[in-house]
Every structure is written in C-alpha cells, then in structure tokens.
Amino acid sequence: MMTQNHSNRVVLRSKLTAVSSQQVNPGTIHCFTGLDRAMALHSVHVVFYYKEKLFTYFDLDPFRVCLSEALSLYPPVTGRIVRREDDGEWEVKCNDAGVRVVKATVATTLDEWLISADGAEERLLAAWDDMPQGDHSLWSPYRIQINEFEGGGVAIGLSCSHMQADPTSATLLIKSWAETHRREAVVHPPSFGDLSDSSLTRGSLSIHNSKSLSAYYEAKSMATKRPLVPKKMGTATFKFSDEAIKQSLLEIHQTCPVATPFDLLAALFWARIARLKHSKSESKHSLSICVDFRKKLQLSYGYYGNALHFSLLTLPDVEDKQDLGDVAGAVHRHVLSQGEEEFWSAIDGFESRNGEGGESRAPFRIYGPELTCVSMEHMIEFPGSTGNTPLMYTAVFDKERGPVHVSYHVGNVEGEGLIMVMPSPEGELARMVTVTLPEEELEQLREDEDVLSLNPIMIVSGTGQA
Numbered sequence: 001m002m003t004q005n006h007s008n009r010v011v012l013r014s015k016l017t018a019v020s021s022q023q024v025n026p027g028t029i030h031c032f033t034g035l036d037r038a039m040a041l042h043s044v045h046v047v048f049y050y051k052e053k054l055f056t057y058f059d060l061d062p063f064r065v066c067l068s069e070a071l072s073l074y075p076p077v078t079g080r081i082v083r084r085e086d087d088g089e090w091e092v093k094c095n096d097a098g099v100r101v102v103k104a105t106v107a108t109t110l111d112e113w114l115i116s117a118d119g120a121e122e123r124l125l126a127a128w129d130d131m132p133q134g135d136h137s138l139w140s141p142y143r144i145q146i147n148e149f150e151g152g153g154v155a156i157g158l159s160c161s162h163m164q165a166d167p168t169s170a171t172l173l174i175k176s177w178a179e180t181h182r183r184e185a186v187v188h189p190p191s192f193g194d195l196s197d198s199s200l201t202r203g204s205l206s207i208h209n210s211k212s213l214s215a216y217y218e219a220k221s222m223a224t225k226r227p228l229v230p231k232k233m234g235t236a237t238f239k240f241s242d243e244a245i246k247q248s249l250l251e252i253h254q255t256c257p258v259a260t261p262f263d264l265l266a267a268l269f270w271a272r273i274a275r276l277k278h279s280k281s282e283s284k285h286s287l288s289i290c291v292d293f294r295k296k297l298q299l300s301y302g303y304y305g306n307a308l309h310f311s312l313l314t315l316p317d318v319e320d321k322q323d324l325g326d327v328a329g330a331v332h333r334h335v336l337s338q339g340e341e342e343f344w345s346a347i348d349g350f351e352s353r354n355g356e357g358g359e360s361r362a363p364f365r366i367y368g369p370e371l372t373c374v375s376m377e378h379m380i381e382f383p384g385s386t387g388n389t390p391l392m393y394t395a396v397f398d399k400e401r402g403p404v405h406v407s408y409h410v411g412n413v414e415g416e417g418l419i420m421v422m423p424s425p426e427g428e429l430a431r432m433v434t435v436t437l438p439e440e441e442l443e444q445l446r447e448d449e450d451v452l453s454l455n456p457i458m459i460v461s462g463t464g465q466a
Contacts, residue, residue: 009107009117010124010147017098018064018144020072028094030076032163033195034350035306037090040363042162043411045126046170048395048403049110053152063397064101066181067144071099073176073189076164076304077142081131090163092141100140102127103148110153114405118462119235119436122407126157166306167376167408168292168391175395182397188302195305195347213345216312223369223415233413234439236446238456240265242428248454249429255325259332261431262421266373267327269419269433272448273371274319276441283416286314288372289334293343295378309343310366324450335375368415376408376422390423407460408434417441432459 055063071078075094082093104125106113125147131139141164145157158170165173169190176186245261248268252259270287277284293299294307313334321327379391392406408420417437424430433456437445445451446458 009113009121010104011107012102012104012127014103016101016103017140018067018071018078018101019096019098020075020078021065021068022072024075024078024094024096028075028079030079030092030094030192031194032090032092033305033347034352035195035308035347036163038350038363039162039166039306039366040090041365041412042367043128043130044158044160044162044165044167044170045123045128045407045409045411046158046167046174046392047122047125047407048156048158048174048392049114049405049407050154050156050397050401051110051152051404052154052398052401053148054154054397054401055146055148063181067101067177070173070177070180070186073186074173074304076192077160077173079141080137080139081141081161081163082137092164097138098140100143102143102145104145106147106149106155108149109151110149110155110404113149113153114459116462117460119237119409119434119460121462122235122460123409125155126159126409128159128411131161162306162410165304166292166308167374168294168307168379169304171379171392171395171406172302175391178395178397188300190302190304191300192304195299195307213311213342214349216310217346217349217364220364220366220369223365231414231438233417233436234442235409235434235436236442236461237407237432237434237459238451238461239424239432239459240430240454240456242426242430244454244456245429245431252323252325252328255323256329256332259325259328260377261429262375262377263328263332263335264324265421265431265433266331266375266419267324268450268454269435269445270331270371270373271318271321271324271327272445272450273417273419273435273437273441276437276444277319277416283370285316285318286312286370287318287331288312288367288370289331289338290372290374291335291338292375292378296340297343301382309338309346310372311338311342311346312370365412365414367410367413367418371416371419372413373419373421374410376420380423388427390425390427392423393425405459409436 076092078096078098079092079094080097081090084091126145141161143159147155172188179186248264274284288310290308290310292307293309294303315330382391396402413436420434422432424432
C-alpha cells in the first residue's frame with residue numbers, strides 16, 4: 001500500500017526484509033553494555049546522499065545481495081531485542097529475523113532537496129518507529145530506507161536504536177555494505193565484546209569513580225523524571241569552508257594558539273546560543289561534550305555498540321565573553337583533560353547503575369537537559385580512509401559514486417538542544433555543524449551576525465523554495 005506524508009514529496013512505495021546470506025548459529029546472543037543500555041531512550045539516524053542512481057530494481061538488484069552478505073557480519077543487526085529471563089535486562093537474540101528495508105520516491109531533485117528541505121522533512125528519508133510497548137518480537141531495531149529522487153539521485157537512510165549502535169557503528173555498517181558491493185575486503189569488520197571485561201585496554205590504570213562524573217549523570221537521571229515544557233524543535237545545518245575556518249582560527253590565535261576547528265565551532269555556537277537563552281537560565285552556562293573513545297582506549301575501530309563519553313564543561317559568563325578564543329580555550333582544555341581514567345570511570349559507573357534487587361535503573365536522556373555538543377573529529381583520521389577523506393564519505397559503492405553529503409541526527413533530544421560538529425566532504429579544515437534547538441531560538445541563530453560572518457552555506461535547513 002502506498003503511503004504519502006504531509007509534504008507530498010516523500011512517498012513510501014514498498015517494504016521488504018533483508019536477511020543475512022549466512023545463517024546465524026542457533027542461540028547466539030549479543031549482550032548490551034551498561035553504556036548501551038543507558039542510550040535506550042535515543043535513536044540514531046544517518047542519511048547518505050548520492051548524485052547518481054545506484055539501483056535499478058532493488059528487489060532483484062545485486063545491491064540487495066551485497067547487503068545480505070554485509071549483514072552476515074552483523075548478527076545483532078538482523079536480530080531482535082528481548083528481555084533476559086533472569087534479570088529482565090535487554091539483549092539481542094540473534095535469530096536473523098532480518099532488517100526492514102523501505103523503498104521511497106522523492107518528488108524533487110537531489111540538489112533542490114538539499115536547498116529546500118528542512119530537518120523535519122529530512123527525517124522522512126530515514127523514518128523510524130520506536131520500540132512498541134508490549135509485544136516487540138516483530139519490531140526491527142534497524143531500518144534502511146532507499147529514497148530515489150527525480151533525475152537519478154539517491155539517499156540511503158539508516159535508523160537504529162541508539163542502544164544498538166552509535167553514529168560510528170551505524171556509519172561502518174553502510175561502509176561495509178559499499179565495500180562488499182565493490183567486492184573488496186571490509187576494512188573495519190565489526191568486533192563484539194563487553195567493554196567492562198577489556199582488561200587489555202585498561203593496562204595498569206587504577207580507576208577511581210569520579211564523584212563529579214557520578215553527580216553529572218545522576219543529575220541527568222533526575223532531570224528525565226521531571227516533565228519538561230514541550231518545545232517544538234527545529235534543525236539546521238551550517239557548512240563552513242576550509243578558508244573560513246582557517247581565518248577564524250587566525251583571529252583567535254593570540255588567545256588560543258592550539259584551538260582546533262572543533263574548539264572554535266563548539267565555542268562559537270555555545271556562546272551565541274547562550275545569548276538566546278533566558279537571562280535567568282542557569283543551564284546556558286553548561287555544555288555537555290561528547291567524544292568517541294575508540295582510539296584513546298585502543299579499541300578495535302570496528303567496535304560495535306556505543307563508544308561515547310559525555311562530560312560537563314561549565315563557564316559562568318560564556319555569553320559575555322568578548323574574545324571567542326577564551327571560550328575555545330576552555331573547550332580545548334576540557335577535551336584534553338578527558339583521558340583513559342575518565343573514560344573507564346564512566347564505563348564502570350554505567351555498569352554499576354543497579355537499583356533494588358540488582359536490576360539496572362531506568363535509562364535517562366543522555367542528550368540533555370543541558371546543551372550537548374558532539375565531536376565527530378575522530379572520523380577524519382580514521383584508519384583505512386583514503387587520504388584525508390572523512391570516514392562517512394568513504395561509503396563508496398562505485399569508484400565515482402561517493403556521497404555528496406551525509407547527515408546525522410539523534411532522536412528524542414529534549415532540553416536545551418544539540419550541536420553536532422562534523423567533517424565536510426571538502427576536507428582539510430572545512431566543517432559542518434548541525435544544530436537542533438527550539439524553533440524560535442533556531443530562527444534567531446540563522447540570523448546571528450557572528451555565525452554569518454563565517455559565510456556558512458545552509459544545507460537541509462529549509463532556506464530555499466520548494
């Protein structure tokens with residue numbers, strides 16, 4: 001049955017189920033880490049845009065066969081999330097029940113879409129159904145959506161439960177599919193393991209549970225229990241050129257000579273957004289910073305699951321700072337201060353979050369209530385990437401068919417908002433920043449003179465005419 005959304009541009013045409021090409025061993029179970037379980041309230045959404053028409057008739061196309069071959073490397077992806085009988089914890093029953101694959105058409109060209117679509121409409125390219133209450137045995141924790149534009153462009157949307165994977169794991173799944181299609185070895189096959197049992201990566205570190213870190217996560221847990229005033233959120237993506245970032249780094253060099261593009265952009269958006277918040281808001285002085293720890297903990301780059309560390313930076317007068325270099329310096333020092341001990345302390349903290357009777361306590365919103373900023377800098381120097389090509393832009397199905405744009409979103413973001421600083425296909429110091437804020441604040445941010453002084457190009461931000 002054909003389904004049409006309110007915008008009349010994205011139309012779902014059909015559904016099918018993709019299974020792995022190799023049968024999973026009976027009884028295979030994938031266990032979640034404490035960090036995985038803590039992400040249960042969120043979902044991950046990635047959209048890869050390609051200029052060319054990749055598929056002919058997907059149902060019978062070699063692309064579908066290659067997807068099945070790639071899925072054979074990922075038993076949890078084709079499995080189903082169930083409750084353990086002994087303690088009621090979530091786990092994945094790897095029964096090869098398959099991945100939902102949806103085919104859709106988009107009533108515009110890809111170029112026009114990137115100009116005219118907004119964040120809400122883009123989410124229709126990676127549509128998602130939250131886990132249902134009650135019987136969820138038929139619910140697929142992954143969903144792939146093939147969207148064909150007029151004129152031949154294609155967008156591949158991937159959605160999954162954040163409990164299953166972080167943005168890096170989701171990206172590597174699509175990259176593995178592309179490598180399988182090219183009949184090349186999968187550069188970063190998935191590795192499965194429990195972080196808490198990885199004594200090799202801990203070395204001789206003596207880990208002490210950080211009181212400040214415990215208080216930070218406890219505050220998040222308590223905030224989840226308090227009802228928030230509903231806010232309609234909007235999303236916009238700003239694309240900054242290599243030249244603009246270089247010039248801005250030169251301008252703050254005297255104050256912060258070691259600033260990175262992430263330091264600069266995190267500082268810029270935090271400071272400008274803080275000025276949009278209510279004058280009595282205390283949360284505007286705090287920024288939750290999220291980084292990937294695969295490299296620092298010497299994990300396999302294909303580590304499957306969540307390898308994210310969240311920590312809190314507070315700057316009482318962030319909105320009044322006249323020199324952006326002061327804020328960038330605070331961001332830089334904070335990121336550097338987060339090392340192996342802090343990572344393991346957080347990991348151990350999640351594993352020990354047990355309530356009465358030994359059962360884990362309820363998950364909470366990791367992204368919020370304070371403004372959260374996600375660094376995806378680790379995707380630039382990812383091993384196996386060609387030259388300086390960021391990881392997400394190496395998902396190449398054919399030699400000249402790499403993605404022209406890749407979008408990331410996190411589901412169920414509430415509170416003050418989310419900033420995601422990502423590599424740009426331009427390479428070098430060029431970056432893209434996707435911002436999710438209450439709509440009124442987002443409209444003001446679009447017109448902010450300090451942000452516009454870097455001459456950003458707006459992508460999938462609803463700035464053009466449909």
